[in-house]
Structure formats: structure tokens, C-alpha cells
Amino acid sequence: MTLSLSNTAKTFPDGTRALMPTDLDVVQGEILSLLGPSGCGKTTLLRIVAGLERADTGARIAFNGEDVTYLSVERRRIGMVFQSYALFPNMSVRGNIGYGLRMQKLPKAQINARVDEVIAMCRLEPYATRAMSALSGGQRQRVALARAIAPRPRILLLDEPLSALDASLRNELRDELAILLRQFGITAIFVTHDQNEAMAIADRVAVMREGEITQIGTPETLYRNPDTAFVARFVGDAMPLSGRIVGEKLHLAGGIIQLTAPAEGQQAFVRAEDIRIDPAGPVSGRVETVTFLGTHYRIALSGAAPDMLFALHGGLSAPKPGESVRLSIAPEAILILPPEEDNP
């Protein structure tokens, strides 16, 4: 199913503008992630698509061209996975998964067949008759997904489905969820504040801030060509290289770096993996801390720029804290972006 939103905004009764007028199109089978910090309006946008929240007048929400703006949530035929899962404690796993099908008043045999199919897809066979209180966090997450998908909804909406799990389980289930969503072949919107989740699961990511979509694109585009400093910081943790830009040269406290093009009045950013410890490098810095991460070291450097810079160093040994090192940054690895207005 294709989803198209136009001029969709939300103002809460107390006057808070949770969502600025937004246009958004999601194509058939696409998995879109809404990524942003808490309070950016991503959940509000998801709830408007679900029909759990009514958009301000002037909005138009269409499923496959059919206007659903004023259609109630019960009749929109969507599937939703809630952050807290909202599983029904008075029903078994089968009862939960079959609930949406029962609401469609399907024949019993058909319901049972579909429930079996979904249980197999989500690998829930051993738990089919269990109560909700007898399931682990990961199993609950799969039941919530199975329940949402069983009635064959037109679109699947997921509100931070992994945030209730502990860290190790989250990584494991992230990949599992990505595989399952591809297998379903369903159009889906996935809300998260975790860039890794968004990158791993989505075809396209919409980065949101203060009620607006600031940039939308594939994970690669957002990572390599962010439009704003906010996106660069949020996706891939870019660090500001604050200094004076004169022509094609960036004057930092620790030395001068060559840029690919003149960028006066702009701001430079760099990611930790692009900073190299290089005896012939043009910039000097002082090692503050060294953290061993198995595949590489994470080194905190002061003196090169006003803010602390972090470098990922892949060698077999690392410099010691207190040592002075020289750094190099490839000109093409430096992101040149409009200066940040606020949130420095």
C-alpha cells in the first residue's frame, strides 16, 4: 500500500505544536523509519497515521489514494506494535494473535489457519498456549508483531518496538525484525530514537526535529550527505571542527587542514573513523583517554579543536594518555555544512 500525507500538522489542546505541517509519501513495500530525539513529533506522526490522534484541519491522509483522514482507527485496517506492546493479559498467545481476525468475523477455521501461519512465521510455536506473564521480553515483542500482522493490515506501524528490551537482546532482535519485515513485504513505518536501529531496518530514514522532517533519504545519503549539522550529529555522531575557514583552508587550534573547496562562512564536521593518527599529519593534539574496544581503540584528543575530538584507531597499539600526536583528516571526509544557529 502507498501512504501519502499532505499538510499534516498536530496542535495539542494546550497549544503545543507537536507536528508542523508535514508532507510524506511512502511507497508500496517500503520500510520508512522516523528517527529523532524524544519530543521531536515522531510518535505523534505515527499516531496520526494510525488514527489514534486526529490531525489539525487541512490535513489529508490517503491509503492507496483513498482518503482516510476522518476514518476511525478501528476501520483503518492498520497494524500497530506499541512501545509497551499492549498485549492483552487476559488472553493467551493464540488469543492475542487471533483477536484482530475475530474482529473481522472470519470463520473459525480460517482464523485458526492464519494464526498457525503467523505463529510459525514468528517462531512462536512453543509458546502458543502461554499466558502473557509467562513470556520473556523478546517473546512478547514477537507476539506483538504477530498480533499486528495477523489480520493482514494495509500498513504496519511500529512505535519504538525494541526500546523495552535490554541492550544485548535489542541488537539480536533488531536484525530479526529487519528480516521479518522484509519477509512480510508490507509497507511499514518504524519510529525510533536509535540511529543504528533506523539504519539497520529502514529503506529510507526521515530525521525529525522539533516537529519537522529535516531530511529524508536512504541511510547512506543521510550518512554521507547530511543537509544540516543536526542530521550529521544525529546520524553517525559527526563532531564539529570549530576553527576559522579562509578560502580552502581550515585553521584549527592544532594546525591547518586542507578542504576540497572554498567554504567561507560554513562549518566543518568530521566523524571519528575519519581522523587518523599520522606522524606526518598537519594537526597536533594531546591524547586524553584511550578506550580499547576490541577491533579498535577510541582515543579522546584535546588541543586540536575547542571541543574534544574522538578518533577510532585501528592499530595493534595505541598512544598513551598524555602523549602528543599528529593527526590527519582527508579533505573529502570533511563535511561542510551551514553553521548551526542554535544547539552549538
Place this chain on the structure above:
Amino acid sequence: MERLTKAIPLGITLLACAFLLVPIVMSVLAGLTVNYFRGLCSGLTLRWIGEVWDLYSDSIFLSIRLALACLAVTLVLGVPAAYALARNPGWGSRVLEEFVSLPLAIPGLALALALLQLYGSYQGFRMSWTFILVGHVLYTLPFMIRSVLSVLAAIDLQTLEEGAATLGAGPARRFVDLVVPNAMPGILAGALTVVTLSVGEFNLTWMLHTPYLKTLPVGLADAYASMRLEVASAYTLVFFVMIVPLLMAMQWASARAQRITT
């Protein structure tokens, strides 16, 4: 020394138990002795119980009927009311909740007086058992509402209902499929409380009753006032047999509801 620290509390506990139990045992025995004034040596008999049955079986059936009707009404009114209060938290709901609980703080006599002033002139209603029912509902409804509300307040109802709504369930279906089953421990505890209170209620009922409509406790007062002591005591025994199992079930059900809310 150590034996003493154990013996003293035990002694006090046993004394307290005796204080509570001896009058009950005395009363029960009085209802089973042939002649209370001659004591147990006059022999044991079930005659008095038989006499209570002959004289007051109507009261027993009236009390049961009243309790069940009262339960039905408090369920129909109380469960949706508790649901509405749980779904709309805010100062308005708090005020309403206090207002509903007001009959608990007012003496039953005052409540009965108010009912008599309001409905006393409707002769048919005044003479009917439904008049007493109204009083019982007024008195027991707060217990049902509070019991159900405390369980509902512990559940994230809004999210559960949103979940059901996304699966296509309308408001009525959500109430039947989610609200009622999840509130069941509270409903059960409330139901047992309502039945127990209704069977045992005296203050209000005594004001509202007519000579043809005596409930169990009103009949008990009547028996004490006008019958031999053995009959009145046998009546107490009958009353115990009815109320004690209810009381125990109520304790069990509220303990169960408590476990869910914490």
C-alpha cells in the same frame, strides 16, 4: 527468659481471641441448649433452629433475594462507573469519586430518613421490597466502584484499548473483551463485599422495613425483643452460617485483588 518473651505475647493473643470468641461460642451454645437457664446439663437440641426456620424463613429468603438484586444493580451501575472514572483521570473524577463515597460517611439512619422523605409518599413503592433495595444499593455501590477502580487504575487501560482499537475493536467490544476480564479480581472482591454488606445491613434496613418485609438482621432484632433467648441465639447461629462463608470468601477475593494492584 527466652521462654518468657515467647509466652507473654502468646498469652495476650490467646486472651484477645477468647475475648472475641467466648461471646460467640456462648451464643451458639445457647441456641443449641434445651433450657439456657438450666445450662448445658439440660441437653442439646435442634428444636430452636427449627423454630427459627418456621418463624423467619421468609426473612432469610428476603435477605438472599435483596443481596442478589443489590449485587446485580451494583454490577450494572458500578462497573461502567468505575471504568469511566478510570478512563478520565482528573480533578472532576476525583470529586465524583468522593461524592459517590459519601453514603459511607453518613449514618444509615440519616440515609434512610432521606429516602423516606423523598419516596415515602409513593405507597406502592414504600411497601415493596425494592424500596429497601434502593437503600442497599446506595450504601453498597461505593464499595463496588472503589474495588473495581483500584484494579483498573493499576492497568494501562488506555494503551490496551488502543491496541484493541488498531485491531478493529469498537468501544463496546473493548469493554467486554478487555475491561471486564481484566477488572475481574476487583469485580469479584466488590461483589462479595456487596453481598456481605447487604445481608448484614441493619441501620438503614431497620428504618425502611415494614412488618411484612424483615431482612435477616431486622428479624434478629425482632427475635431478641420478642422471643425466648434460645430462639434468638439459634437465630444468631443461622446468621453465622450464612455470613461467615461470605466473609471468608470476601477476605480471599480482596487479598487476590490486592496482589494485582501492587
